[in-house]
Amino acid sequence: MGQQLSELSDKLIEFIGEQKLFFVGTATAESRINVSPKGMDAFRVLNPNRVIWLNVTGSGNETSAHVQEDGRMTVMFCAFTGKPLILRLFGQACVIHPYNEEWDELFAHFPSIPGARQVFDLNVDLVQTSCGMGVPYYDYVEEREHLTTWAAKQGPEGLHQYWHDKNQTSLDGIPTHILEKNR
Numbered sequence: 001m002g003q004q005l006s007e008l009s010d011k012l013i014e015f016i017g018e019q020k021l022f023f024v025g026t027a028t029a030e031s032r033i034n035v036s037p038k039g040m041d042a043f044r045v046l047n048p049n050r051v052i053w054l055n056v057t058g059s060g061n062e063t064s065a066h067v068q069e070d071g072r073m074t075v076m077f078c079a080f081t082g083k084p085l086i087l088r089l090f091g092q093a094c095v096i097h098p099y100n101e102e103w104d105e106l107f108a109h110f111p112s113i114p115g116a117r118q119v120f121d122l123n124v125d126l127v128q129t130s131c132g133m134g135v136p137y138y139d140y141v142e143e144r145e146h147l148t149t150w151a152a153k154q155g156p157e158g159l160h161q162y163w164h165d166k167n168q169t170s171l172d173g174i175p176t177h178i179l180e181k182n183r
Helices: 008-016 062-069 104-107 145-164
Strands: 003-005 021-028 034-037 041-049 051-058 074-078 086-096 116-130
Touching: 008 041, 008 086, 021 062, 034 062, 051 145, 062 074, 062 086, 062 116, 074 116, 104 116
Parallel strands: none
Antiparallel strands: 003 116, 021 034, 021 074, 041 051, 051 116, 074 086, 086 116
């Protein structure tokens, strides 16, 4: 059954590497709770207590707003094939934008994905596993290309305009600082 660990084991790191989908949960003390599904070969384990993931342009920017106000983040992986397992990573995150000094170093861990807008850097302070026996089996077919095709078509100027128009605040009006450095 479930375990609580202080860091990721080699076996859990291998499990993460096999997953095509993960979920990210964030909130501030006053905001709505946001849970987002993620994919696109956008997750890396840097060490047993540090993971990063690449966030691409989307219709909202909740995670960025929440992390900048309250760095709590939970990442969840779920086995949809093979042995059942749910893996949760709890910790404190920070958001790295393309204008931040750390961007080039962290972005280099990922394939070039059109529309990349942030890297989230999570310091993992608790790893939790649970059985996952209630999770159904699903088969992976392929990645959806819609988002990357759309982002490539927009080009840098179109993406910047989209960020300006749609990604500057959360649903609750919390700033994301996508276009400017934190003050």
